Amino acid sequence: MTLQEYLLLAAALFSVGLYGALSQQSIVMIMMGLELMANAVIVGGAAFWYFASPARPDGQVVVLVAVTLMAVDMAIGFAVTTAIFRRRDIDVTDSAADLKG
Amino acid sequence: MWTQIVFGVCAAGSVATGVAVFRVDSMARATFALLASFLFAAGTILLLNLAYLGVLVVLMMIMEMVVMVVFMLMYMMNPAGLTPMTMVHNQKGSLAIAGGVFAALAACIFLVPWPTSGQPRPADPTRALGEALMGSKMLVMMVLGLCLFATMVATVVLATHRGRYDRYGDALRAKRPDDPVRGGLDR
């Protein structure tokens, strides 16, 4: 259990989450990728707290913020998906190309 | 020794289930794979003597995933995974970018001289966190609270099917709504 192992775990989770966010077509699957990235932040924050500065609680606060972030982004994401689904009856991002050009 | 093995198992499991999220055919299975990934990650956190945070992550993730399963089933076809399904775009590019990022981060991890702290670890990290949140990190607490409240309002606004502008039309102060679509509030 060293810092490098934890960080490696965090990096792996982050990369997988990035792959998902970039490659998935469905909005919900993209959100899953984002969750994985936040998961990586949680692991990384905890590892830094434990190995680099255990005397201060700043690392734990980071973990807390990441958890809250995950909840918030899931809520907003589903609200937006609902709004789009009601309007256009789709749930993939490829059709929402309104910002093209 | 035992911690090392547990850590290895948890780490491997977390990454594997994370990959599995995007490989399985069913949305429900993907959601639960994600849940598994979170549980393994929480396991590694518990190994760091962060009891409160680990339990927090476990509980929160279970709630979230269950909610997400409901939404998944609402929006996606093929919930049971009876037919193979991959809906991806730009797979090669994404793999390249993800691989590049992982390589860069790994290089940084091994090359950077991380600082070590000589100070002793606190006996009760939960207490330290609580005192910090109520004390010096009060601002974080308040911002998080506001953020959550704002999210609630925003999601309701976005998700409302027909708001009062749709139902009341121009006469916003009328006693009864003039709505051709039956149902909704204020009946």
Add this chain to the structure above:
Amino acid sequence: MTLWLLIALPLVGGTALLVAGRPADRVAPAVGVAAAVVTVVLAVVAAVSRPEVSAPLLSGLRIGLAVDGLSAVMVLTVAVVLVAVLVFAAGEFGADESRARFHGLMLVFAGAMLVTVTARDLVVLLMAWEVMGACSYALIGFWWREDHRVGSGTLAFLTTRTADLGLYLAAGAALAGGVAGLTLAGLPTAADGWRDVVAAGIVLAAAGKSAQLPFSFWLSRAMDGPSPVSALLHSATMVAAGAYLLLRLEPLLAATAWASTVVAWVGVLTALILGAVAVVQRDLKQVLAASTCSQIGFMVLAAGAGGPAAGAGQLVAHAATKSLLFLGAGAWLVGLGTKDLRRLEGAARRYPFLGVVFTIGALTLAGVPPLSIWVSKDAVLATALADSPALYVVGLAAALVSGAYAGRVLAIVWKPADTPGSPLSRLLLWPLPVLAAAAALLGIGGLPVLADRFARLVGGPEVPAPTWVELAASGLIAVIGVAAAAAWTRSRTPESRVLADWLHLERATRMAVAQPVVRLAAGLARFDDRVVDGGVRAAAATGAALGRLATLRVEVSIDGVVRGIAGGARALGRWAPRPQTGQLHHYYAQAAVALGVLAVLLMIL
């Protein structure tokens, strides 16, 4: 003051008439005659009081006018002849002719002549000389609708103007020779070599203006002008101005070794040869013109031989006589419509009064005693004898010839005629008796007392007076000449083509001088057009060709560069929106890559 008035009155009056133009035609004769009369009065006053004035002109040069003895004589002569001629002109020109132009030009001419004879500086003399030449041109070509007359005026002007270059040469040489203020009296004091140049220039100019050989042909052509013009300009005054100049500058001629000899021989040869020319002419005015050249030859002889008083006397006598004769010829022209001698046969019998007056003039011209020209010519011949006997002999021959031509004309006009001519205006006839009286009676000046006073008045070296022998000899020769010519004219008319054509001088000058100059001018014009203009045109063509080359090669490549830049910018513009696909995952991928690059940069830097 008198002198300025004397000069200014004809000049200003003439200019006013010229500027007024046709509207002043009715008053012009009266104004002209009035101005002339006042001029006579002023001339008498000036001759008596001998004023002297000067005004500044340029630095170191002044306008100096003075009336000394010689100038007094000249001023009176000019004024009196002017009056006579203008009265005649008032009668000759009808109501539809441009009388204002005529009288204006005559007055301006008279003013210029007065300046010439009173000038003390070469510069003033030159200016007045040129004005006289210009007025002569304008007056000879008075009836300008006839090209031949204008051509005659141009020829006369060009010939005298070319000879006037001598005067400019003399002025330049005088300036170089160090004559202070260019005064006429100071010319003999110029430095040696320059003095010769000055003398040469003066002789050339005087010979040209006075129609001496070889310039005589212009006076023949000048007869195309009206008769009053011939009477004033081309007998009494302008052609005499050359002789006057030589008389005035007699000290200069004497100071130079060769000038006086040349001048004397030119004068006497002109007198002889042009007299011969006069004998064979068929036109009355041509006879008078040749006779003018001949008589002025005597004046020039006097200047060369060193007797300015004799020359001055000859000048006055000739002025009265010749103007009388020209006015008479003019009257016959008005009355009979011709000046051809064959058709003028018997003209004197048809107009008896005119005939008598003309006869007096002709006999005076011949030198018959005791009329004025006999006296003055003898004074001239005495001066010539004192200088060289050869001159005297040739001069006697010239006197014989002058008797011959006068006799011939008299014989022709007194031939029997039948009908009297149509009446002439009285204005035409009034001046004539006055002039005849002057012509006849001025011979009194030959009496020794008066001759001495005249000689002292004019100045100049001492010359012996003519002896009784000489006087008798010349008188006899003149009478013989007249009688012989009269007798011989009844039988046949002498013919000589060379003499009749004035020694072919005009044709010779045209071939020797005019045509080479014109050809040179044409050659220079061609050079200018081909070489000079050609150079300019070649430069322009080169510029245009370079411009076309630049347009084809240079501008194309520069345009290409500019177009390339514009095309590149347009292509970049087309490429710029391509990342904006609207696809969310594209934006994520771009953000991830950008963040990675930024992180690497931050770590490196």
